[in-house]
Amino acid sequence: MQAHWEHFSHEADMGVRGVGDSLAQAFEQAALAMTAIIADPARVQPAKPVSIRCECPDRELLLADWLNALVYEMACHNMLFSRFEVTIDNDSLSATAWGEAVDRVRHRPTVEVKGATYTALRVNQRDDGSWLAQCVVDV
């Protein structure tokens, strides 16, 4: 199973979907999908690491927490991220996100993400053993 991400349609906004061999990998791919709403991840240098921790008893809410933690880091540090390493241990997630400061000319950012929503929020293991992590984000 090749880990990958994709967008899915929502009438007003966008859905992000990550698929991977593990829960953590699906979370990493969902984060990439979110970056891709704002800019092409290939244009973002994974230069500077930022550490992120979240905790939540519900796996789906943990996905929203993870994406919202990234929204917060992007907003406060004016950054975009293109590489993610996630570890999930029961209720807690610890991660490193690598990225760089927004460069309007090089990144051509399209839109800000306001937050990850609980709409179409799903985290589950599929029949083929792969993991899926998705939700709609408000832009």
Place this chain on the structure above:
Amino acid sequence: MARNYPLQRQSEFSWRIDPFGKMRVPGIVYADEQLIGAMDDKVFEQLCNVATLPGIVQAAYAMPDAHWGYGFPIGGVAAFDADEGGVVSAGGVGFDISCGVRALRTGLTADDIESRKTELANALYQQVPVGVGSTGRIHLNDKGMNAMLLGGARWAVEQGYGEPADLDHIEERGCMRGADPEEISAQARRRQQDEMGTLGSGNHYLEVQRVAEIYDPKIATAFGLKENDAVVFIHCGSRGLGHQIGTEFLKYMVLAASSHHIELPDRELACAPIHSELGQAYLGAMRAAINCALANRQIITHLTRQVFADVLPAADLTLLFDVSHNTCKLETHTVAGRKRKLYVHRKGATRAFGPGHPDIPESLRSVGQPVLIGGSMGTESHILAGASSGEALSFNSACHGAGRAMSRHRATKLWRGRSVVDELGARGIVIRSPSMRGIAEEAPGAYKDVRAVVDAAESAGLARKVARVEPLVCIKG
């Protein structure tokens, strides 16, 4: 479109879903046949979900521009009675708390602007921070932030952004009471500290427009509008602070729902009893975010005035009105002959008080509250006035915009930003935006026909059409 919901036609412009399952009240949609035919079934599903919430009064409503939202449909209205177990919902207000529209008269005609249009567009684009990662020139420390969160546009005027006279033409006279800065987290403060006076991105914009058509000369005169007048529309909200408050309280309310004995049909409908610690904390935080949005639009107004003073010194920018369309407000409404205090949620819906309402500025009270409807970039926007009939129909609420007709994803497959700019340019509309893909996502064709939406709102009795305005310059986030 296949219909899985039992919609009954009540009149030419209203449709009803009788309560079934756990619905406590009916769902009512205001639309013409074509608009309702084009609505996604998700709108009706979400409307029926809203109708299950505790303490909901009369009905869950959807406006003619309703589309699939989060929890509530966008274009959704619902009122709750605190003393009957009523709730306040973070999902029912949304992430962009107090997003709204402000309209300014300019004292100029479109002809006065025509020869300076490009210069005006360039100066506005340079002076008003717009797009991803843009920051304002105001950087607030904690003390300044608290004053802003308590004072709203009044704080901004005290800081020298605008005139005291502006405040009379803003909802709540520019300052939402009951704000509690203590409930605003460090993260929300951090997200906002450099974002005061910024437009944001997505569907937010600043437009210079011309009054293309007057529908109601009497009300237009009271609004100070004539055909061919130049006006300014500003559409934006509470920026990072509002987004962060929405995010945080959504989670708190989901996690606390079972302890409040609330069964959520959709987690995005996260809510808490108004008479609960969490409900009160959210109301205090949300009202502070409303003040943030009012201050933000006030600062952008000041920047806009500076640009006009430079480029077109004869201009005199006066405030027509400022109205928010993502809020929950405590209002008095008559239900079945009895006056009741209700918490009215409007998610992508505009308050539309009819003539004589005490909360309308005195100079406009006899004709009704201005209702500002932003259309899509490059088409048209509308100015309406609240109607007395709106009280019984929708707790005095009307539509808020055109409403999307397709996803952003699909829009980028159909249009290229550059060709949208060129096409609009050929029609005399000057667009400035940091993002070409953003323009493609917001292409006029991605939206419903705003005229059909306002026609339906008027025909249904929600508001009266006053004037249609067309863009000359659009600064797009």
